Amino acid sequence: MPAPFAPLVPLALIALLALCTWQIAAHGPLRAYDERLGRAIAGSALPSPVAGFLADLGNTAVAVPVLAVALGWAAWCARRAAQPRWWLTPLAAAVAMAAVPALVVPFKALIDRPGPPGPLAGGTGFFPSGHAATAAVAYGTAALLLQPLLRPRLRRPLLVAVAVLNLAVAAGLVRRGYHWPLDTVASWCLAGLLLWTVFRVSRLSHNGRSNPDPHKPRPPRAAPSDPG
Structure with missing residues (x-):
């Protein structure tokens, strides 16, 4: 994204x-x-079992282990490549994931929105969706961590797949009557702010890296000078 438009994303x-x-x-x-x-x-034709499966992809028991695997692999690759601040982006990703309940829970208590007709009817505190936020941050940060490690032709498909996955999670949540649509949209906004922060931190951690693309050959080392 061009630098002049970069601040517009969080705004x-x-x-x-x-x-x-x-x-x-x-x-x-x-x-x-x-x-x-x-x-x-x-009331759509999406089968209820399929919707339930998609909604469950936003469970912490599913999404967080996926992020943990990506985080560990990215940290190992960065340290193996002797990246000076190899720990910075994985740490930012872990903090972003931990920040999800810290952001979602106060919103739920403040707005206290009743849920839609469905399995959780009668309850309140549905805005925003914790499942949608968890999925967006977990799978989104995993993509940010893995993208530099993939070949260039695979990077855009990875981002598209993550976007489709999050849309599917939201569709499952609404179809099963767990949330209203705007509950998930608000979660994406909160998650987007966290992802933007991780992205900016990753840019800082990549500055000064001698070999930013693992698929590019490393520059040859200079021949040792003759002491004689």
Whole structure:
């Protein structure tokens, strides 16, 4: 992304999160449309077992181990390549994952949104979705960690796959009646801010690395000078 537009990403995410939060808290027209859309998705033809499987991909028991594997592999590769700050990006990824409940839980308590008709009907505190945020941060940071280790032709498909996966998790959550659509959108905004932070930290950790692409050959070492 060009440098002049880089600061616009977190600002856009904050603005969208503020809009969603305001509309849900104030019972605005966007909330009414969101609930109509949620009921339509809940009544869609997507089989309930498939929707349940997709929703479960946002469980910490599933998403966090995936991130842990990617984190360990990225840290091992960076240290093996003698990257000066090899620990910085994996540490940022771990902190981002740990920050998810610290951000989601206060929002849930503050907005106290009732859930849609479904298995959890009657409860409150559904905005934003913890499952959607967990999936977005876990799979998103895993992609950020693994992308530099892959061949260039595989990097974009990885990002597309992660985006599709998160859309599938959100569809499963809404189809099963666990959340309204805007619950997942707000989670993506929070997750996007965390992913943006990890991305910026990764740029800092890559500065000064002698061999940024593991698939490019290392430059030849200079021949030792003749002491005589």
